Each structure stands twice: as structure tokens, then as C-alpha cells.
Amino acid sequence: MKRTIPLAIVLTMGITMMVQFFVPHPVSVGYYDLTTRWIRIVGAFALVLGTGSFIMFHSDKVRRRRQGWYYSIISLVALVVTTVIGLGWGIRPGSILQNVIYANFLVPLNASMFAILAFYMASAAYRAFRARTKEAALLLIAAFIVMLGMVPIGASIWGKLPELAEWVLSVPNMAAKRAIIFGVALGGIATSLKVILGIERGWLGGGKQ
């Protein structure tokens, strides 16, 4: 029973959504809207479970004084403070949530995490980009052309470099990407079909019964 019901739901929804794609009638459009609305509602319930997991995980960590437990205190305090401010003073523009938490915490923290990429790219490139084979050497040359061509310094070295970089990006690079995308698209359809037909049951917790 625990397996039959989810499989039946997946089969019904999968087939009706497939049919919906080919039917432009308002009834079909209405069904699509209704379904997407339901997905959002179910998602909201899951958020409750997620928050529950968050509280359990961190409070347990603090209680057992596991490694890095003090970070969990920060997480829990952040959850409580954000919730209280959001519920108490609202989330409208000009509110504390927007002016203080969003502008002064979220924006700089997010930007810092993203900025770390510059450093990680340098260390990862240094460690991994070795011309071990002919193919790797070719890739390295292409990478150099693109890296130089994408910044002003490249144009000042050789005027045609930006054009060459664009060519590398939009011709050989694009061709390879498209090949991967074809595979991904077909694989995606096949996976969906397998899930709909109940052949792929890994998401129910592993193979056939």
C-alpha cells in the first residue's frame, strides 16, 4: 500500500500532464494552473518539516556539545530573530527585515560567498590544469585565448583576441555543449518515462519489491 498509492499518483499525474501539453483548451490550462498551485501548497507543508528538521538537528548538536556546536546557536538565534522581526514588524519595503537583515546581512554575506569563487578558481586551476596529454594541452590553449579575450588586457595584447575568444565560445564550445544537452534532454525524458511507468523506483527507497 505504501508503494502502490505513490506509484498510482505518479502514473496518473504523469499521463495527464503529458496530455495537457497537447491540449490548449481552457479546461486543460485550468488543470495545469491547479496542479502548479498544489505543488506550491505541498511545498509549503514540506517547509514546515524542513524547519522542524533544522531545529531538531541544531538543538541536538548544542545539547550533545558536538564539534562546532556554537555555530548551531548562531543558526537557531538567526532563525528566531528573523521570524520574530518578520512576523512582528512585517516584510514590506522599509521594514527592519528589508533594511537591516536583507541589506546588511544577506547582501554582503551572499556576495562574499560568491566572491570566494575567484580564489577557488585560481587554486583549482593551478592544481588541475596540467598539459598531461595532447587534448589537455589543446584545452589549455583554448582556455588562455578565452581568458585573455574576455578582458581589456587581451585586446591590448592583440586586437583580434576578443573575436577569437568569441569564436571559441560560440563554435567549438557550443557544439560540445549541445551534444551534452541532447543527451541530457533524452535522458531526462527517459527517466521521466521510467518514473511514470514505475520502472524506476529508487525515489521510493530502492529497487523492486
Added chain:
Amino acid sequence: MKFFDALQRIDRRIIYIVMGLLVIFPLVKPLGLGVSSGPRARTLFDAVDSIPAGRTLLISVDFDPSSMPELYPMLAALMRHAFARDVKVLLCGLWVTGAGLADKAVTEIPPEYGKKYGDDVVYLGWKAGIDAVILGMGENIKNVFPTDYYGHPLDSLRMMNEVVRLRDIPMAVAISAGTPGYTDWLNFAQSRYGLRLGAGVTAVSAADAYPYLQTGQLTGLLAGMKGGAEYEVLVQKKDYSRAYMPAVAAMDSQSLAHVVIMLLVIVGNIAYFATRKRGA
């Protein structure tokens, strides 16, 4: 040979310090490498430049604080360009975490040109349901956004009397850091309502947008920090703005960062071949 061994294993902290210093240095003391604008940025600039005064440019703010350094300069330059030419600006967004960024732009930029909220610029805010939002705006913007981001009813904003639906807008630019983003505007607004669309994207996703330029679905493209810098230069060249150009300033840093990474790769390879020969 110990020297080459050491070169093979430079401590990552040294790499980070060198990188950090070289990124900060040009921000403090610009090198003035100069930015030349490519054809894609120029196409977008020309398209925005040809919007008749008094009409509206729609900008969709589809990015969040993490990609703000890369994409916000585009938003600012586009708004300055529009205001300098007396083109009105309508903003909306598909990313909830980007709402504050559009708000920042709406608060800071219009006063530079003496533009008034409600008459020359309106920010609609964010709504859930990507395709439904865009399709709804195609029918009637008021149905999707009965009020703007600040809670004013749209009827009370003079600008919104002339802009009822997407067909009343001669051009839109979607500044996107990922999905949802310009592809949604292409799929739902461009193909269905014939909305002329330009895009601003992060450098990493730029190559993905090229095919849309080739097919003419996109009118111009700003790719990453460089795209932003190119647009800033174009806006300044026509004397539309004298404001500080953050993307242009950052281009020197980016140039140096690229050079550092390349030097590191070269050093790593020299050391690799030197030690490999010895091994063989």
C-alpha cells in the same frame, strides 16, 4: 629540483593572498586599461537608444545579491540611459531575493535625473509563478500586480495609465543570473506578445545566450562584468551620465585576476614538466 617540487605545491593561502591583493590594487589605483565596446553591447545600446522619448523600457531584475557585483552595474547603466533620454522605466523581477536590489536602484538612480516615482519610474515587485506572471502581464499588468512593490494601487500611478500590458512596451531587458530569467521572457513574452527583448547575463552563462542572438530573438546582450562595463562606456560616451562606473573600474581587477590564474597555470605546468623529465 626541490625548487620545482615547491612550485608544484604552492600553498593555496599564498595563491589567495596574491589574488586578493591583485584584485584590490586596481580598485584603489585604476590601471586605466580602457574598455572597448563589442557589437552585442552596442546592439542593445542602439535598441534602447531608439526607444521614443515618453515610451517605456521594461527591466526584469532576475538576480540576487550574490550576482549583484556582476549584474547591478548593468541595471544602473540601463536606467541612466533611459532617464537621460526621457524614456520611462518599469521594473519587475522573477527572483524574490532580488526585490531589494531593484528597490535600491529605484531609490538611488531616478533622482540623479530629476525623475519622479509614479510618473517616470515604477517598480512592480515580485510575484510567484514565472510563466503565469509573464503571460498575465501580456493580458493586463494590473491583473498580476494590482499594487506596486510599495503598495500603491497601479491606478494611482500616472505612468501605468499608458502601460496597460506588454504590447504597450516597445522594449524589455531581462538581467538574469540563471533561471528564471531571460529564457522565460523569450518563451512567454517575446514569442507570444512580440516583445523586443535584450538580455544581461553572468559571464559563465553568456555562451548559452549566443544562439538567441543569432536567431534574432535577443536584441543585444551584455555578458558579465565586461558587458556591464561596455554599456557604461557607451552611456558615458554619449554624455548621458557622468556617474561612477563600477563595472569599468572592476575590469582592471578582472584583467589582473585572469593574468594571475594564467601565470599560476603556466608555473604549475613548467614545474610539472621539469619534475616529470626528472622522473622519466
Added chain:
Amino acid sequence: MIPFLILLLAAGQTAPPETTAAVLAPPAPPVAVRAFDTPNDAGKSITLRWSAADTLARTWLIERTGPEGPKVIATSEPGETNYLDEEVKDRIRYTYRIAAVAGGDTVWSAPAAAVASTPQFFNTSRVNILIAMVIFFALVVYYIESAKKGKNLFVRRIAGLDAVEEAVGRATEMGKPIVYVPGLGSVADIATIASLNILGEVAKKVAQYDSALLVPNRDPIVYTVAREIVKESYTKAGRPDAFRQDSVFFVTSEQFAYAAAVDGLMVREKPATNFFLGMFWAESLVLAETGATTGAIQIAGTDSVFQLPFFITACDYTLIGEELYAASAYLSREPLLLGSLKGQDYGKMVILLTLVVGSALLLLSKVPALSFFSNILGFFSTR
């Protein structure tokens, strides 16, 4: 006289010089005005098409006559020769006429035949997709059936998946945990579904080897599914007692906060193995590079083409695109799943053939005598 001159000068500033000609000769009315129900839609829409008889018109006026009488509904630019009226009701007949306007002249066309809008039950412009879908489904189902009959199916080696066993074993030997990141996508992403399928297999091995597993989640729905999968896998491996509730947990839905949390987890726990399988965005390198510095074996896989280079650079093994989807078939060796892989490969062959034929037709259609090929090409485009 002077006010008249000023008016003329002012007019000269905004209007192009042809206006003078337009004042002299009125424009011809638009011809071939046609109104029809917009095809393949949900109704409430009528499409208008017309042709310009000359180049004198400065604007077009569009007039609709319905039960409420005639009404000018829109003006459009001289370059436009079609209009989509989406303010009509279904099953009510409307007539339309179009006027060419130049200077003070407004010249109306003859009204187009009355038309009513209706919703359609089938989108004929998607027939090509339907055909492609049927062919592909048939291939997949055929190979699944032949796999059922016990036909031996060959799958090439995928190094990243062969390494799973070794990676789990390594964790047991070192007494360190395994971190499994099911991506940052939602449960609707195929990559996430594929990742959850692999999680089931990995969790089974973890239970058998008695290692520790940590699964941090970004999406609350993925979290609930992942928890059930891991629990179920422990039960299947005969070790339900070994499952720890807090091994699968929800972190945050904020992208970079999640990346920071997982980075912190990896730095503190120093896992023996990291799995990054599923949908990833800009955080991919932030995760993979931190993982690399802690000395873990890293197995990554994603269908996000942008992030593949980062994973390939910073991880030991990377599953590229569809290899990720193939993983559950590869790991479980279940004939039904293997059969579908074979079907997928033949589907790819069909696409390759279509590309070759399409390109050839496109080239041939440029030859004037063979231009009718361009009609066939239209069949391949989607709307």
C-alpha cells in the same frame, strides 16, 4: 499666417518629409484584410492580417464590431501587418476593418468576413513533438521488453560509478563519514530524481559497510524524500537499527548559506568521501574545492553544463550529463533500467539522423528549384 507657419515648423520637427506627400494624396485602404480564430489556443483570441496597398499610411487603425457596436481597439505602426485581438469573447461573431491613416485622411478597408473565437482541443503545431515522443517511447519500451526476456545488454564502463564501492569502503577503513549532497534543485528536476536514485544505492552500501552518512539538504521536499530513501535502504540492507535520524537533515533554502554550511561540515568532519550529485549552480566550485582541500575522494555529477568544468577540475570523478541518469541502472544492474538505456541510445541515433537530414534539406532549400524543401523544414520547428 505666423501661427500657421509655427505649426508647420513644429510639425516638420517630428514628422518625416513624406507627410507632405500624404497630405496631397490620401493613402489607399489596406487590402486582403483577414480575420480568423487564432489557431491552437485556449480561445478568446482572434488574429488579423492585412497587406498595405501603398507606402503612404503613417498608422493603422483597427476597428472591431461586436454585439456592443463598432469600436476602434488599437493603432499600430506602419510596418506591422498583423494584430492579435485578445479582448474578445468565445463563440461571438465579430467583424473587423482596418484604416490607413495619413495626415488628416482616414481610409477604411472593406470589412473582413465575420469570425468567432473558439478554444481548441489539440495543438496541431505540436504534432512533431508528439511523433518524436511516440517514437522515443516506443524505442524505450521495446528495449525494456527485450531486457525482460533476458537479453544481455552491454553498458560501457563509467569510472565514477565503479569508484562508489571503493569510496564507501575507504570511509569505513578511515572511520570517517560520507557526505552526500543531492544537489540544490527541487524534486521536479530530473537530476535530483537521478541523484535520489543513486542515494538509495549508496545508502545500502553504507549500511552494509557500517559507515556514517551525512545528507545535507537545500530543498525541504527533497529532504523528506531523501530521509525516507536512506531509511528504506538501511532496512533493505538488514540494518534498520543503524539508521540515524539526524544523518539526513535540512540546512537552508538559501543557495550560498547552504554552500557555507556544507563547507563548514566538510572542514569539521573531514569526510572520507564526498558525493555531489544533482543540480548545481555557482556554488559547485565552492563545494568541490573545499572538499578537495579536506583530502576527500570526490565523486560529482550534474546535468548543468555550466558547472561541469568546475567539477571536472576539482573532483576525482565526474558524471557528465546523462551518465548521472544512467547511474541507478548501472549500480543496480536491473535489466529493466538497463533496457531503457539502450532505448535512449537509439533515440539519440534518431536525433542524429534528423539533424543530418534537416541540415541537408536546409542546404538544398537554398537551391531555387528546390525551395519547396523549406516547407518540410517548418515541420521540425516548435512553437
